[in-house]
Amino acid sequence: MNDVIQILKKYSESIDNEINESLSTISPQALRDSSIHLISAGGKKLRPSLVVLSCEAVGGKPDYSFKTASAMELIHTFSLIHDDIMDKDDMRRGEPSVHVLWGEPMAILAGDTLFSKAFETVLRTEIEESFHKRINETLAVVVDSCIKICEGQACDMSFEGNFDVKESEYMNMIYKKTGALIAASTKAGAIMGGGTSEQVDALFEYGKLIGLAFQIQDDYLDVVSDEESIGKPVGSDIVEGKMTLMVVKALAEASEDDKDTLITILKENNPQRVDEAIAIFNKYGSIQYAHDIALSNVKKAKELLNILDDSEAKNALILIADFVLQRQH
């Protein structure tokens, strides 16, 4: 755990500097302040660190990728700002959301500005003439993940009140919504670092697998952890009627009666019935099933790294894969 915190801290300053430089020229001030707000509120910097580590793991210099790394954090932040408007989430990173402080119109604009700034930042990579091709390839990866984020959010919205979602549809949704940007981070880093196409592909798959494991573990912790560790009541997802792998699996396996009961609980927003829902999950092995998939994803992700020469960066990527399952929130 502490190792990973150190790893994520290592490049934080360089990335923060890039981002601050990029955002400092925005005017008028309300747009600048609203664009900077959520970034100033912190965040783990997982995605940008994965960019730089992937760049180094294929033999690139870290400064080949700092601007791309910053871009990934900008895109992550843009998507959080717009998601919070769509989902009417009023708090983020312990602070009021951008739309709460500046209103929805300015929050929409702040997101759009960060989105633009992400591309600008990648394009400001000042290396050699020969890097134009790498930059274009990187931008194609970034853009692809942006489209997937939008599609994933739209999919998630379309699942609301739909209890016939198939496991493959659910996995596709969380891949687009959460996995795609993490996979794009590792892939973009590998491209900027000049990796071979095999290395680029392996790091993309690594990112995709840990991204999915990350989301599944999040949902898993909601039912097996305690309130103190996750910072919210156990079973919050159940009370909110959120679609998770455990819900999808239980609904697919359950008897008609149990299925009806689970759907009723999910629609009911009643904290009193969390234990009942968890009992149904357990009856059909869906909690264990979700945990097994997260474990297996992390195992496969680490195996994919065998293609890389040994390095500090490779070790860090292994530790980050394990961290996905170790974290408590």
Place this chain on the structure above:
Amino acid sequence: MNDVIQILKKYSESIDNEINESLSTISPQALRDSSIHLISAGGKKLRPSLVVLSCEAVGGKPDYSFKTASAMELIHTFSLIHDDIMDKDDMRRGEPSVHVLWGEPMAILAGDTLFSKAFETVLRTEIEESFHKRINETLAVVVDSCIKICEGQACDMSFEGNFDVKESEYMNMIYKKTGALIAASTKAGAIMGGGTSEQVDALFEYGKLIGLAFQIQDDYLDVVSDEESIGKPVGSDIVEGKMTLMVVKALAEASEDDKDTLITILKENNPQRVDEAIAIFNKYGSIQYAHDIALSNVKKAKELLNILDDSEAKNALILIADFVLQRQH
């Protein structure tokens, strides 16, 4: 007029095909439909045509720039969708706005998707290896205009209820909000066409000048035209209390009494007092002033084209500059 309609039609099909291809893969369907809606509703295709004409005017083949041209239309559409949410405009191009038909969350996503698709489209330009640099430079131009659009909209919002806006501040706002994307269209076309840096700069300035003239002429027509021509009551901008060059100029020149009267009218939303406001504009010559600036911009824009060899595309650019002042809506 008819000449220009023919010019704008010339590339419409190629551009529509590019856009349709680009958007056809979006899923789920609600996101695809909401993303396509406003583009299907039509539009003049001014920006994409300017891209292709600028490409040809510096000696490039039109197909060097079709994807960039389509990207400009996608960005224009993205900004209209988000603006309509922010400004609570319920109609656009004779159809209900995207947020009216699909709700705000889906409309935010549709805008974000078109934004991403714009970059994807430029990056799909399949020409030669040597084009990577041109694509990088073009993307930098596109991104710069996206940031300016956001800044311009934020500026416009900050002007609401502020009657101390200076002429330079107003011009900067409309440049960012309207001129920047038109200037980026001509510049990007010139870059993709392989223009010299002088040609690229001249076409950028040309775009900026006609973009500003376009906006000023819009505001001018609101007070000098008739309801039938502009498709809305004369003086709508006055009733809405909109900031225009005529308002800025009149407020700067007027006596305290006339200034107070004009501000009262702008705050009042009263169609009965349109004539009174127009009388104040005329008293301080602000209608003529706005018209003179639009005329002078168009004249300068056409002069800048002298740097180009004679060609059909150059002639078309001259006609488009004139069209900015001839159009009635």
